[in-house]
Amino acid sequence: MKGALLLFSSVSILLPCLGSCPKKCLCHPSSNSVDCSGQGLSKVPPDLPPWTLTLLLQDNQIHWLPALAFSSVSLLTTLNLSNNSLSNLASEAFYGLRHLQVLNLTQNSLLSFESSFFHSLPGLQELDVSSNSLSLLPTSLGKPWENLTLFAVQRNHLLQLDRALLEAMPKVRLVLLRDNPWKCDCHLLGLKLWLERFTFKGGVTDGAICRLPEPWKGRDLLSIPHELYQPCPLPSPDPVPSLVQQPDPAPQEAQKFPENNSGPQDPLECETKPKPKPTNLRHAVATVVITGVVCGIVCLMMLAAAIYGCTYAAITAQYQGRPLAPSSESEKMGSKEPMDSSPA
Ligand SMILES: *[C@@H]1O[C@H](CO)[C@@H](O)[C@H](O)[C@H]1NC(C)=O
Ligand SMILES: *[C@@H]1O[C@H](CO)[C@@H](O)[C@H](O)[C@H]1NC(C)=O
Ligand SMILES: *[C@@H]1O[C@H](CO)[C@@H](O)[C@H](O)[C@H]1NC(C)=O
Ligand SMILES: *[C@@H]1O[C@H](CO)[C@@H](O)[C@H](O)[C@H]1NC(C)=O
Ligand SMILES: *[C@@H]1O[C@H](CO)[C@@H](O)[C@H](O)[C@H]1NC(C)=O
Numbered sequence: 001m002k003g004a005l006l007l008f009s010s011v012s013i014l015l016p017c018l019g020s021c022p023k024k025c026l027c028h029p030s031s032n033s034v035d036c037s038g039q040g041l042s043k044v045p046p047d048l049p050p051w052t053l054t055l056l057l058q059d060n061q062i063h064w065l066p067a068l069a070f071s072s073v074s075l076l077t078t079l080n081l082s083n084n085s086l087s088n089l090a091s092e093a094f095y096g097l098r099h100l101q102v103l104n105l106t107q108n109s110l111l112s113f114e115s116s117f118f119h120s121l122p123g124l125q126e127l128d129v130s131s132n133s134l135s136l137l138p139t140s141l142g143k144p145w146e147n148l149t150l151f152a153v154q155r156n157h158l159l160q161l162d163r164a165l166l167e168a169m170p171k172v173r174l175v176l177l178r179d180n181p182w183k184c185d186c187h188l189l190g191l192k193l194w195l196e197r198f199t200f201k202g203g204v205t206d207g208a209i210c211r212l213p214e215p216w217k218g219r220d221l222l223s224i225p226h227e228l229y230q231p232c233p234l235p236s237p238d239p240v241p242s243l244v245q246q247p248d249p250a251p252q253e254a255q256k257f258p259e260n261n262s263g264p265q266d267p268l269e270c271e272t273k274p275k276p277k278p279t280n281l282r283h284a285v286a287t288v289v290i291t292g293v294v295c296g297i298v299c300l301m302m303l304a305a306a307i308y309g310c311t312y313a314a315i316t317a318q319y320q321g322r323p324l325a326p327s328s329e330s331e332k333m334g335s336k337e338p339m340d341s342s343p344a
Contacts, residue, residue: 042063078101209221
């Protein structure tokens with residue numbers, strides 16, 4: 001009994017010193033890889049060997065990563081967290097993984113990313129976040145992700161992708177975008193232009209198939225002819241749009257914090273802003289046309305009145321000329337008569 005206890009305690013003390021392997025994992029020191037996949041784990045095993053370069057954690061139920069979750073394996077180059085239950089990522093979770101090259105986060109429930117998340121992985125080469133629930137991505141990263149070559153966001157809920165995000169990946173060669181509800185309105189023009197340049201330079205993409213608006217449904221963003229693709233109207237100094245937006249503070253907030261905004265505010269901006277401009281233009285055109293027509297009518301009426309007046313005056317003058325003369329004659333005659341008759 002005492003012997004067994006002693007043996008147990010000495011084993012448990014000695015094991016970490018020998019570079020133990022976590023209970024549910026298979027360790028392969030020759031390839032520096034640790035395989036903990038499909039073990040029903042709900043968190044990252046705490047006692048990972050420090051020599052680990054490849055850590056396989058796929059097919060588990062990890063739903064949360066604490067800050068510095070991988071600080072004990074700071075040499076990590078490949079991390080597979082595919083098919084877990086992650087819904088949000090604290091940017092500090094990957095802190096310290098300066099050598100991480102491949103991060104596989106496919107088949108989780110991620111909703112969004114903070115741009116600081118990207119900053120904690122400066123050496124990343126491949127990021128796969130396909131099959132999540134992402135509806136927004138950061139609009140920019142602040143500084144370039146200089147070594148990223150693969151960026152995959154397939155099977156998410158993305159309507160838009162800001163060109164600035166892709167511009168922060170100067171070495172990217174493969175961009176996977178399929179199976180998102182892309183909204184091919186004016187805000188996606190930047191992505192279209194970026195993809196055109198990218199494929200022209202030899203980059204590979206599986207294409208963004210539009211879900212909206214109706215005329216482009218099912219079409220690849222790249223196949224829409226330029227002359228039919230509407231750029232966003234320039235912001236106008238009209239008082240009307242700002243009046244329209246004032247009751248709703250969200251779009252203004254979004255304009256103040258451009259890193260924060262991505263999806264939902266932009267369509268609003270897209271729909272409210274351009275409208276006042278054409279209506280104002282239409283108003284102006286209508287005003288000019290109406291003024292012209294009214295002026296023309298007034299001029300014609302004046303002309304008609306003038307002609308009418310002149311002819312009337314002429315006619316009355318002519319008409320009055322005759323009876324005036326006889327009346328004066330008869331007056332004269334009448335006045336003459338008494339004059340004539342008085343002496344008579
Ligand atoms: C995901 O992991 C679960 C175990 O957590 C497994 O049963 C399932 O087959 C995996 N799914 C895929 C697509 O690999
Ligand atoms: C795990 O991730 C790596 C790197 O992303 C990938 O090559 C590999 O196919 C993944 N393995 C499985 C079983 O999903
Ligand atoms: C990530 O893992 C999934 C599933 O295991 C795999 O299909 C995919 O190829 C991996 N991505 C990368 C970039 O290796
Ligand atoms: C990018 O890759 C190069 C060459 O492999 C390396 O020297 C450099 O440190 C990497 N950059 C970062 C930020 O890790
Ligand atoms: C997001 O916006 C809020 C205000 O709406 C601001 O306080 C915060 O700093 C912003 N966060 C980032 C990451 O830009």
